[in-house]
Amino acid sequence: MLVAVGSLALMGATLGTVLGVASRYLAVKSDPLEADLQALLPGSQCGQCGYVGCAPAAAALAKGEAPVTLCIPGGRAVAERLARRLGLEADLSGHEDAEPQYAVIDEKLCIGCLRCFQECTTDAIVGAAKQIHTVIADNCHGCAKCFQTCPTQAVSMHKIQINLADWHWQKPKLRSGLKTRRRH
Amino acid sequence: MIVFRNDRSGPFTHAPNSVRAVMVTVMLALTPATLFDLWLFGWPAVFLFTVTVGACVVFEAACLQLQGKLLLPALGDGSAVLTGWLLAMTLPPWAPWWIGVLGAVFAIALAKHLFGGIGQNVFNPAMVARVALLVSFPVPMTAFTLPRPLFSAGAPGFLDSLSITFGHAVGLDTISAASALGTIKTELSRGVPVTQSMAETPDLLHMLIGLRPGSMGETSALLILLGGLWLLHRKVISWHVPVAMMTTLFALGALFHAVAPDRFTSGVFQLVSGATFLGAFFIATDYVTSPVSRSGQVVYGFGCGFLTWIIRTFAGYPEGVAFAVLLMNALTPLIDRAFRPRTFGRTRAGTPLPLPPRKKP
Amino acid sequence: MKAGSPLTHAAVLGLFCLGFGIVLAVTHLVTADAIQQRTEDDKQKSLTQVIPAGLHDNNPLADVLTVPGADGKAVTVFRATREHRVTAVAYEIEGNGYAGEIRLMLGLDAEGRILGVRVLQHKETPGLGDKIEPAKSDWITRFTGLSLGAPPVEKWKVDKDGGVFDHFSGATITPRGVVAAIRNGLEFFSAHQAQLLEVR
Amino acid sequence: MQDLALLMVGAVLVNNVVLERFLGLCSFMGVTTKVDTAVGMGMATTFVITVSAMGDWSLQTFLLAPYDLGYLRTVTFILVIAGAVQFTEMVIRKVSPPLFRTLGIYLPLITTNCAVLGVALLLVEGHYGFIQSTLFAFASALGYSLVMVVFAGLRERVALADVPPLFAGPPIGFITASLLALAFMGFSGISAN
């Protein structure tokens, strides 16, 4: 009885010390978002997310490499919590999914008001006050901010046309003999 | 103005081959052995063969239908027929019909279509079916019968045969005879040395010709061998798997037999008994489940031979080809990873070759 | 959560260990007797199956004899006595089955006639070799009443090997192992009969 | 010698921890989507199983058995394992940072791997000596690593197949595992000879 209780307590104390020391001296610095995300994950280290444990999964989430639904054991609740936590930080507005486009300024309409110039984060628009502005198409990332601010609607957005140098073969279509009547 | 199709990149010439042609060639190679065996084991064998192949085709169609895939291209390639055919070749010829039907479920539904259909399965469907049946129904799956050639005396008539396959006319005990490997394994478990029990098995020539109890694929070793050689000749299969497998099996058999003839059967016996030839030429060579590179195929063949010998010699089951093939199937992705051809201009490790040392003129 | 010193952690974990150690130790105390009892019951039960209760007035579990067996292993023999005479003995025997060792309990009366055989443990294939369990088939009960002479020693085999015991279709190895084990058990009895029946 | 060899072959192939004894299945299903990960996990687990088997053996032999504390086995063993994992982590981190970088991330997963505790409990049941039990533990762990890597290879391939949507992911993983277990049944009965 005494041996039992004693030895068990001793083991626990020892292990506690070891872990305490370990945590003290071997602590790994982690970024706060990562730490937050990790705290939201179940911590069961099951590896089902495809990462070898919750910490790497949190890291991937923090880097935006993994979907919030990655954690199977966590289920819906964890996904929601993750989304909430990430939602505050990273607002993935739609422009990523939109087709790539670029802005064109109609010289006839441009009054040189400089508003678009001030909006453009990549300095894709050149021009000076009271002069006609133009867009350097190569520098335009298609955010359409200039399109929204132009008072005379001189800016139009155009889909980027492929040219001969950029053209490439399409991916072969799925086997036409199969999957034609897929129900799901 | 004529507009031409430009939806596909080259090449614009293709070899006149197709999956169906490949499968048909394999079936042709199997035909002599199959006909011989159907004759050897009579109507029940014919019925079982028909049921098995038919069930495979039916389940193939059902699986395609369920998944909403087109029936024709997949059914037409003949792979389901071939799977059923090979499965039937590994069953005891007088097994009841439901063995064939359940086998088709295991092979086609479980091992093939759950993985996405032809080409995508990781395990050999026919062997999955055979092993699943063996494990599930050891009694009917090890009840072999002595050859009773069609129209010979002692062969069951058509009606009798119907009830052998579809009813329960014959008690298993009355027909059952062990295969050569089975006999040796059983006798060994009683402590009878191999040298002695070998006397009870048919002599090697009979084994080769096939006048002995066993499954269809076992009992026509010679014709199977010929069919296999023809496949080699037609370049449908390459020599790597069969040669590696048979050499390994023979070498292990011969070596251990030389050391302890009481315990180990000879190399020649290993070759002619069981499904060695069928396995080496028709089963281990299944494209889908074997490595794609030549070097990988040699390793795979070696593994099949080695595991077959291990299982035959030490494990509980008398015949090891099916298990060996499945085990090597499992290793195939790793073999594919490890044994790939060397890329032109690169070392095996994948780094660009060093420039050759060159003299300045 | 607060980051404590190693000693805090040691204390936390240590205290939990202490607490649960106490809980466990107490539970152990409470259950120990019952568990002991159950374990004995288990043995008792397997013994009563091979030694009918009416044959003895002692506790066979307490009357234990250790005799070296044929292969050098010690065999633990439980003896049933009535009025200080050994009426029956029971001991474990082993045979080689299809999937490994089969352990059985063999009960004999003082003349060496089989009172009962029961399988204690086996790994035979369900549906095939497991017919040696009395729950699955009455095969194992057929040994009751037999002895080394009846049938004759050379007939102590399965029918496939020329003996008198039938095998299961498709599974010969299991019964073969069991029959051989029982035969060996009987031979052990006849080899050590005097010692086994000797009253202390 | 021959016995030891047989014991080891048996532990690796015949009574494979994962496929026959059903231990460590969660990591078997969870951490096998990539071969490289499975290799790392296998190595780390092998190490921990072997080390904690030694620890547990000592505990059993020198504390639990002599003082008749069998009922504390589970609790103490699991503490030893947790300690062993922690210890392993520290040692590797000190001794070989590169090794730590490859194995370190797997360590936390191992504490809750049934295979570790399972092997330790099997050892107690088997009444092996120290050398024997260490080898047995090592061989069992090898068996674990073997099937982990093989299974990961299979899953990598299945991931590229057109598995019906109903079965894609874990279901086909289980079915693949089923067929793998079927293949491993070929080894059954090896120890009998």
Next chain:
Amino acid sequence: MAADYKRIMRDGVWDNNGVFGMILGLCPTMAMTTSATNGLGMGLATAAVMTASSLLVATFRGWITQEVRIPVYILIVAAMVTLVDLMMNAWMHELYKVLGLFIPLIVSNCLPLARLEAFAAREPVLPSLVDGLFMGIGFTLALTLIGAVREIIGSGTLFADASLLLGPAFKFMELRILPPDWGVLMAVLPPGGFLATGMLLAGKRYLDRRAGKPVVMAGAHCVG
């Protein structure tokens, strides 16, 4: 988060079921489901452990420091398991003999620990208790279901020997579904365990899909 008990219950039993949702606790799931009875027994034992340890962890949460969190949880589970082990051995001996090695293994069964970390360590006592209980019930149901499927196909019976586990009153549960000798042995052998679980997993997915629930593709990375 206000405790939404209905949701906790539904999560435990169906949506986030230990076996079919989280894919955890697989070792007993495979090993103890050769029959419905075994599955039921194992499930009940695990449920008891989960409920008790959830309660304990939620209660002592404040005391447990981050660094020794895992060992303490494990310790709690281990202690509960040992309690169950001892009590079963003493008072439910028949079942104890069947479950054997796997009772101690509840300790390293990932499921209880995962729930402790994911739920009991964060939520109040009562929800934690409910979560532990219903996770346990869900686990029990899953095991019983897998066991039933394997038993019917493998041996043709259902709840064979249930009276040994639950007492003679439950003799009525012991059914024979298929004629004797009809069983497909593979179902009760290791491959059958994986196969049955895989099939049932797909079955749950089918039902979820039909009910219009978004199917969380377990492991988005491994979708074929």
Next chain:
Amino acid sequence: MKLFRIRGGVHPDYRKERTRENPIIALPMPRILCLPLKQHVGAAAKAVVTSGKRVKKGELLARASGAVSAPIHAPTSGYVVDIVDQTAPHPSGLPQKTIMLRSDGKDEWGELPAGIADPFTADPGEIDARVAAAGIVGLGGAAFPSAVKLGLRVGKTLDTLILNGAECEPYLTCDDRIMQEHAEEVVDGARIMAHALGLKRLIIAIETNKPQALDKIRAAAAPFAGVVVVGMPVRYPMGSERHLVKALTGLETPAGKLTADVGVVVHNVGTARAVHQAVRFGRPLISRVITVSGGALSEGRNIEVPLGTLVSDVVAFCGGFKNGTIPHRLISGGPMMGYPLPALDVPVIKGTGGILALTREEINEQTAGPCIRCGTCVTVCPCGLVPMEMAAFIRHDKLEAATKAGIRDCVSCGSCSYICPSHIPLVQYFNYAKGRLNALDRDQRKQERLRTLVEARMARIERQAQAKREAAARARVAKPPVVATNDAPAGDMKVSA
């Protein structure tokens, strides 16, 4: 000569009989020629003519722009109609800047530079310059400016020139005919190139299925020491330069390097002839020999075509399509490496090796099935790749894995697609992936550029804010300024692309 083994390869049905015996005939000068400004690898040429300008045959129409580029000359006399966007001879059918030249029917030569009388004593640089000025690009298919390759003598240690007469593509017989009919010119051109490269060793490699060509070239080369003519085994793609080099010298060009890095330069036989003409007679590259063949054509021919000739004119010259059948596909180049043309009204350009009008039966293109892992593609891949695996990765959009599997090492030879029993369009997968990877690279580069732009802008705004603060501080001291802010000097805003 000892040949070294190369792995893989296929033996397609060569179908060369149709045109093998047909001598090269000149195409009557068409009325209109369309000359795209980019007919070669590298930067497009810059037009030096404007619409309405009259030109003589051989006159410069567009000059090379940049180090890797080639000029374009008038194939005949006439006047420039326009420089417009015209459908390119390219599978995309996208438009391309093209000089439209109307022939005046006189075919009047302009003034040509004088030929170099003895090229073998001339300075290599002079030959380079002449070849560059003549607008010669590789006629073996790649259309890489030849002068750039001849310039490799600087910086690389070379020892061998290989003349590529393999012509391993099915159908094509133009190189065969050139070697038969112009053996001396070919050998002379090759020797000139060897001289330009400073090389003594010249190997002319010809597949043994062209015995007459072999004989003729042997005879033509006999007088010259150091010229070796080698019969190569018939196997596609023996003509691929890396494999040819390996087969002939045993040297394997490391991945990512040029054959010149192992000391070997490879040129096509047609290129050699063009060099001969440019160096000896000062003639620019204004025509080339192509094979026109295929089951859908009434007649197969080897034709010397002025560059810029519309494919429709070439087809008409061969009697049009057989019985009015529309070919299943119209191919530029050989069937293995060539590409489909979207229409008939696209020009023949410097890189066009053949025009094939193929029937459905000849192409034998079938619905792709799943890969059955037969491994033949692995066996035949001359580059030691595992095509089935790469295609599977690409199918699942795992481009990174495909890159690791070696997609960048694939030469798109088509052997794998040719042989695949499941008729999987493997090469299209690879072409798609290569295109996607390039696009991703471009995107990546663009992203990086944009990021620097954003940073520059932030810095600028910060600077301006700083300036404003300072100004405000000063204003508190002095009088506030009246001028609006924000009009930063234009120089600050213009950011070069």
